[in-house]
Amino acid sequence: MNLMQKIAPLFSGWDETLIWSALQGHMGHAVADDEANPRSAQIVVGDFCFFAGQPSEALARQAGAPELVPRNDAWSKAIERAWGDRVAKRLRYSIQKEPNAFHRDTLQYYVDSLPAGYELRLFDEEICAQTRREDWSHDFCGCFQDCKDFMKRGLGAAVLRDGALVSGASSYAVYDGGFEVEIDTKPEYRQRGLATVCGARLILEALTRGLYPSWGCVRPSQRDACGKTRLPCRPAVRRLYDVLTGLAIRCRTGKRK
Numbered sequence: 001m002n003l004m005q006k007i008a009p010l011f012s013g014w015d016e017t018l019i020w021s022a023l024q025g026h027m028g029h030a031v032a033d034d035e036a037n038p039r040s041a042q043i044v045v046g047d048f049c050f051f052a053g054q055p056s057e058a059l060a061r062q063a064g065a066p067e068l069v070p071r072n073d074a075w076s077k078a079i080e081r082a083w084g085d086r087v088a089k090r091l092r093y094s095i096q097k098e099p100n101a102f103h104r105d106t107l108q109y110y111v112d113s114l115p116a117g118y119e120l121r122l123f124d125e126e127i128c129a130q131t132r133r134e135d136w137s138h139d140f141c142g143c144f145q146d147c148k149d150f151m152k153r154g155l156g157a158a159v160l161r162d163g164a165l166v167s168g169a170s171s172y173a174v175y176d177g178g179f180e181v182e183i184d185t186k187p188e189y190r191q192r193g194l195a196t197v198c199g200a201r202l203i204l205e206a207l208t209r210g211l212y213p214s215w216g217c218v219r220p221s222q223r224d225a226c227g228k229t230r231l232p233c234r235p236a237v238r239r240l241y242d243v244l245t246g247l248a249i250r251c252r253t254g255k256r257k
Helices: 003-011 017-023 057-061 073-086 104-111 125-131 135-140 147-153 194-208 220-228
Strands: 029-032 040-045 048-053 067-070 087-095 119-122 156-161 164-175 178-185 212-217 233-243
Touching (some): 003 017, 003 040, 003 048, 017 048, 017 178, 040 057, 057 073, 067 073, 119 194, 125 147, 125 164, 135 164, 156 194, 164 194, 178 194
Parallel strands (some): 178 212
Antiparallel strands (some): 029 040, 040 048, 087 212, 087 233, 156 164, 164 178
16 A cells, blocks of 8 residues: 555545645655554645645645645644744635536636737747746646646647737646646736636536636735636635745656555
8 A cells, every 4th residue: 555545544534636636646755753563644746835734834844845734723733833824724626516507608608708919829839938938937837747648648728929828727746537627817917807818718628528627816806807707606614724935846857656
């Protein structure tokens, strides 16, 4: 039995697609207090670190990513004691995971609303390569081993301006039958509806392929895009902690264990 199998009971019932991605062996890795008989564990996928089991300040201090997600209030307290004023609390929003939550006509309306002068395309290797050249777009494909891996397992929709990527929506991480959505726009092109177009196109393509796009977001602009596509967004029940100092880790490869 490998570590993921051993810690699975600690995360049982947690309705979080990034956890599913790791437990199902698609990407991410885990750390436990005792690999032979784990009582506390963290699952790391991309920029997110999920804590479950017996709360442990020692394990919280070993966070493998800068976005810390506690399973319960006891873990929240452990994180706060371990990190003190080096973490900041916020809420994460997500769409309700319901197969019939999507309105195809509304999604197509937003796809058709792309302003003149822009081009909408699904990700290819050239667009994937562009995502890795700038910080704002790195996470579109960053959890995959390389562009070939993304093209094999991932999916994305991009808006281009004169051939350059200015907005996109993609599969941040994959799990059986679906993926977690990453969506962003280059700062100087925000507030033009481009993220909404990308998100709508990505969801339509996912539905065509029989995949479920799970959407979580923290920025108001991302929540706005979610709402415009008529997805039922709701406040996350659990807190999210941003590590402010002392941890500079980002998603670079899609590890499998």
